[in-house]
Amino acid sequence: MPTYEFKCPADHASQVRFPMAEVPSSIDCPDCSIRARRVYRAPHLGRASAPGYEALGAAERSAHEPDVVTRLPHGGAGGGSHGHQHGGGYTTNPLHQKLPRP
Template structure:
């Protein structure tokens, strides 16, 4: 089921839940019965978690103009941090 928004001249916006793909371009307002036209709105992506929204924003921003690297990063930034050794394996022989 999807939520579709319709605009009624008397009651304002009205949300109606219908099966996907079955929403007509206009229907009678459930409250007053006057004709209400369908309003196309953005999907409610703001309700998603922050990590998912960050990935969507990054993907959208890099789709048409990916960032261009003009120089190598500083040596400290390129060096990977040393792995943290597990104390249980500290006494094992190392190559």
């Protein structure tokens, strides 16, 4: 059963457990009996999948040890499968012809 946080206007915080289908938007504050409103927060996810943990670890490592790019991705500049010809970066996509020119 999830735990929900409620806070009254007098800044008393209380945590109460309710079934998901029965959680109210407000309760009577157990400290002062003033109506306390539910505080909405991001859910606490206690368990994640293996790819989720890998993504979190990679994001944390990149904050302190960012990857350094030493070469262009395969295909090089102007190459690849995005409709670009080799050279001046001219596109053959007819939709790009409608874009404003610098």
